[in-house]
Amino acid sequence: MMNDDTAQQPTRILLIRHGQSVANAGGTPPDHITNPLTELGHAQAKAFADGFSCEPTVFLISPYTRAQQTSVPLRQRYPEVPIEEWPIYEFNYLEPGRLKNTSEEQQMPHILKFWKQDDPAHSDGPGAESFSVFLGRVRDVIKRLTQLKSDGCIVVFTHGFFMQAVRILLLFPTATDQQLISNFRRFHFVHFIENLEAVELEAVNGQLRMVGQQHLTTFTLQGESSHA
Incomplete structure (x- = not known):
């Protein structure tokens, strides 16, 4: 996959959201991992x-x-x-015990409570990520992606919130975690990512950028007149 001759050429990266899951269909999976x-x-x-x-050159896959x-x-x-298995799994913002054998509808009171708190440092309990921890994980993956080189394309099988976090971080690189959590759920629904939808990125000269996502530039963070 790696080739020094392509060092100055953009590396194509495709983020792919998984197909319809039991939870997506309103069912009750055992938990959020084995869904x-x-x-x-x-x-x-x-x-x-x-x-x-x-032509894929490597598959990066959520566990x-x-x-x-x-x-x-x-x-x-x-x-x-x-x-390669990478830490590109979904945002785990609810304590896992709340998710066992429950549907999204049953989880909704906990979901709404989490987002209403609007606190990037808040953890819902053991095994749950705060929003800031989640963003840290996504930022680390973005850094790793910028170092990859490929003559074809790198295919990344991941999740909706993870993909949204990549997009909002690239759109607003100077935003605080507080600004991002205050706007994240709105961004998610305004620019919803369907099952098996792809988000295309390019890595070039140590930078990651979106391709063909111009429609996202109309989104503004609350309290800001334009995107970063």
Whole structure:
């Protein structure tokens, strides 16, 4: 995958949200990690792989079941491509015990309470990430991505909130964690990422930038007149 001859050429990176999961469909998975794909989710992953047109050079995959399963059809199409598991799993903002065998509808009081607190340092309990810890994880991944080089494309199987965090951090690189948490959920719904939707990035000269995401520039942080 790595080639010094391409050092000055942009590296294409595709962030892919997993297919429809049991939780996405309103079901009750055992927990947020082992939340498998539905039949539709598997079909979405197969259709995505069948229509994939870029030559992958590495697969970066979340450790969570739904992302792993989503990657399988494309990995089967390109069995020689190396696989790396990265910490690109979903934002775990609720204490895991609250999530066991519950649907999103049942979790909604806890979800709304978390976001209403509007506190980037708040942790919901053991095993839960604060928003600032989550952003730190995403920032670390962004730094790692900027160092990658590829003649084809790097395919990243990940999750909706993780992808949104990448986008909002690239849009507003000087924003505080407080500004970001105050605007994150609104950004998420305004620019919602569907199952198997791709966000394209380029890494060039140690910088990561979005490709074809001009519509996002209309979003402004509350209290700011324009994006950074």
